[in-house]
Amino acid sequence: MYKKQLVRNDEVAKMMSFISYLLNGLSLGSVYAIIALGYTMVYGIAKMLNFAHGDILMVGGYTAFIAFNSLGLPIPVAILVSMVVCTLLGITIEKIAYKPLRQANSLSVLITAIGVSYLLQNLAQLIFSANPKSFSSFVPLKPVKLAGGQLTISGETIVTIVTCIIIVAGLVTFINKTKAGQAMLAVSEDKGAATLMGVDVNGTISLTFAIGSALAAIGGILLCSAYPTLTPTTGAMPGIKAFVAAVLGGIGSIPGAFVGGIILGVLENLAKAYISSKLSDAIVFSVLIIVLLVKPTGILGKKIMEKV
Amino acid sequence: MMDRVKAEKQKIFRSNMITFGIVIIAYIVVELMMQTGNISSLFKGLLVPLCTYSILAVSLNLVVGISGELSLGHAGFMCIGAFSSATWSMLMKSSGMPEGMRFFIAIVIGAVTAAFFGFLIGIPVLRLKGDYLAIVTLAFGEIIKNLVNALYFGVDANGPHFSLEDSMHLNMDGGTIIIKGAQGITGTPKNSNFTIGIILLLIVLFVVLNLINSRTGRAVMAIRDNRIAAESVGLNATKFKLLAFTISAAIAGIGGALYAHNLSSLQALPKNFGYNQSIMILVFVVMGGIGNIRGSVIAAVVLTLLPELLRGLSDYRMLIYAVVLIFMMLCTSAPSWIQYRDRIMMSFKLKSTDGKENK
Numbered sequence: 107m108y109k110k111q112l113v114r115n116d117e118v119a120k121m122m123s124f125i126s127y128l129l130n131g132l133s134l135g136s137v138y139a140i141i142a143l144g145y146t147m148v149y150g151i152a153k154m155l156n157f158a159h160g161d162i163l164m165v166g167g168y169t170a171f172i173a174f175n176s177l178g179l180p181i182p183v184a185i186l187v188s189m190v191v192c193t194l195l196g197i198t199i200e201k202i203a204y205k206p207l208r209q210a211n212s213l214s215v216l217i218t219a220i221g222v223s224y225l226l227q228n229l230a231q232l233i234f235s236a237n238p239k240s241f242s243s244f245v246p247l248k249p250v251k252l253a254g255g256q257l258t259i260s261g262e263t264i265v266t267i268v269t270c271i272i273i274v275a276g277l278v279t280f281i282n283k284t285k286a287g288q289a290m291l292a293v294s295e296d297k298g299a300a301t302l303m304g305v306d307v308n309g310t311i312s313l314t315f316a317i318g319s320a321l322a323a324i325g326g327i328l329l330c331s332a333y334p335t336l337t338p339t340t341g342a343m344p345g346i347k348a349f350v351a352a353v354l355g356g357i358g359s360i361p362g363a364f365v366g367g368i369i370l371g372v373l374e375n376l377a378k379a380y381i382s383s384k385l386s387d388a389i390v391f392s393v394l395i396i397v398l399l400v401k402p403t404g405i406l407g408k409k410i411m412e413k414v
Numbered sequence: 415m416m417d418r419v420k421a422e423k424q425k426i427f428r429s430n431m432i433t434f435g436i437v438i439i440a441y442i443v444v445e446l447m448m449q450t451g452n453i454s455s456l457f458k459g460l461l462v463p464l465c466t467y468s469i470l471a472v473s474l475n476l477v478v479g480i481s482g483e484l485s486l487g488h489a490g491f492m493c494i495g496a497f498s499s500a501t502w503s504m505l506m507k508s509s510g511m512p513e514g515m516r517f518f519i520a521i522v523i524g525a526v527t528a529a530f531f532g533f534l535i536g537i538p539v540l541r542l543k544g545d546y547l548a549i550v551t552l553a554f555g556e557i558i559k560n561l562v563n564a565l566y567f568g569v570d571a572n573g574p575h576f577s578l579e580d581s582m583h584l585n586m587d588g589g590t591i592i593i594k595g596a597q598g599i600t601g602t603p604k605n606s607n608f609t610i611g612i613i614l615l616l617i618v619l620f621v622v623l624n625l626i627n628s629r630t631g632r633a634v635m636a637i638r639d640n641r642i643a644a645e646s647v648g649l650n651a652t653k654f655k656l657l658a659f660t661i662s663a664a665i666a667g668i669g670g671a672l673y674a675h676n677l678s679s680l681q682a683l684p685k686n687f688g689y690n691q692s693i694m695i696l697v698f699v700v701m702g703g704i705g706n707i708r709g710s711v712i713a714a715v716v717l718t719l720l721p722e723l724l725r726g727l728s729d730y731r732m733l734i735y736a737v738v739l740i741f742m743m744l745c746t747s748a749p750s751w752i753q754y755r756d757r758i759m760m761s762f763k764l765k766s767t768d769g770k771e772n773k
Contacts, residue, residue: 206749212545214746221737229733398542399542
């Protein structure tokens with residue numbers, strides 16, 4: 107009887123640790139999803155891989171850090187400042203570096219984006235040095251204890267997941283219900299036809315970059331709140347992972363970015379916990395490859411017919 | 415008609431000779447400078463990496479320029495070439511095999527192993543197109559780097575042992591551990607030197623330039639330009655794309671072997687075998703001109719030297735590099751910039767002709 111109780115306790119503990127890994131995965135996945143939304147929107151509209159997106163996230167992190175730690179602004183204001191800075195940065199980059207290349211081949215745009223990414227990383231390194239800054243969490247919530255203290259959920263986890271859901275719901279509504287959102291859809295479908303219908307193509311593209319960059323700022327703050335070290339290359343790996351998430355879910359699709367991000371985050375955390383901590387990246391990337399080989403346009407991607 | 419073909423062939427021959435000539439002249443100049451001692455130790459240390467990056471740029475140009483597919487995982491093939499060749503050299507280090515022979519076989523092993531993986535990866539991957547192909551090759555590159563980082567390999571009396579856990583799991587009975595996970599391989603013999611690098615570069619150039627101007631190369635380019643049209647005249651698109659991809663992987667493997675034997679310790683870091691390196695090679699290819707083999711070599715050399723030449727500016731050098739990169743891309747690819755550039759050029763031309771007329 108006593109032994110049975112022990113086994114049961116053991117099973118409960120295992121279950122609880124599984125749930126906590128799952129929740130951490132959901133939280134990381136939500137961050138990936140928020141960043142992936144920016145990737146996917148920009149790709150949908152400008153048909154370019156914005157490699158600098160991850161670095162905008164890093165800029166968002168640093169801005170929030172400065173606003174909060176050095177200037178002592180309250181948290182909501184710091185978040186707002188970070189979003190505004192990233193939005194302006196995103197629009198500026200688009201205007202200076204990407205807009206002139208809109209008619210050029212996709213490789214030149216890709217290389218330019220890489221150039222912008224180097225530029226942001228090195229600027230950050232000049233200003234803040236390569237030494238990591240320790241980011242203090244922006245989430246004032248206390249950890250929630252469940253199941254008699256066996257399961258602890260950190261405030262960051264809850265806030266990240268909730269934020270992500272709100273953002274995705276908001277974006278879907280924005281795109282389907284507002285005129286600007288419909289304009290985005292129209293531009294991503296056919297730029298020429300959209301121009302003829304009186305859509306302001308340049309404005310719409312700027313708006314897309316603005317939204318994507320603002321989301322990157324939020325993603326950066328959430329990421330740094332959960333993993334509190336901030337360096338000039340903080341955005342690089344999450345950027346690539348978010349890009350993978352966007353492709354996994356079907357690039358150009360907003361629900362796809364959400365699904366892809368969540369799958370990626372959960373997979374990464376579970377692989378780290380149960381298979382091998384060293385091979386988690388390899389496992390995540392293998393899943394991407396398998397999915398793309400089975401469904402080349404991603405999980406929720408649209409099938410594009412090829413014209414002869 | 416025949417004359418035109420002949421003239422075309424002569425033109426290609428001349429262009430190829432110029433490419434070889436540039437490499438050989440560069441070699442002679444550098445050798446002379448070394449003989450007379452007019453060369454800094456910093457520059458001396460860069461000579462083999464320059465050859466390595468040139469080889470890699472040529473390799474990637476075969477995929478990006480000639481085959482028309484965007485690959486972001488070439489550092490992965492370089493990684494395979496580096497580790498397989500270094501493992502061979504470590505195994506044979508105390509076997510008494512002549513050093514030249516051992517290094518030659520190491521390079522061949524690097525090339526063949528990388529080609530094998532290129533072939534394996536190419537079969538599924540080349541079904542995808544454009545950006546999807548790019549992300550999958552990037553993923554493969556990262557997987558390779560990740561696996562190599564976790565790999566333990568050792569040899570004892572009972573034969574080879576592998577493990578992805580740690581050195582304890584190898585269950586070794588004496589013997590030596592060659593690949594130690596994240597610590598990689600230490601003690602690789604330093605067989606690479608500038609002369610060998612240049613010889614390898616010349617061989618690679620010879621192979622690639624001949625391939626491009628062969629029937630196979632023209633088939634690959636035809637598929638790049640219009641896959642459906644090429645298939646309708648009976649070209650097997652998958653076969654030719656796979657061929658180009660495999661050869662490219664083999665060349666990247668050669669570059670990796672050269673790289674590995676230039677360092678005494680070899681580790682799979684994000685810096686040397688991660689996607690950053692793949693992107694760096696892609697930058698060489700794009701800056702040199704997509705499909706232009708000579709351009710790839712020149713771009714690889716210039717862009718590797720640029721940060722070193724800017725070393726005096728210390729912290730600002732990578733910043734300047736980034737600005738140069740963006741500026742170059744805008745200058746060469748943005749229609750509005752090209753127009754502006756042409757207008758400036760035109761005004762210079764007009765001025766010079768004006769001057770002549772006044773005389």
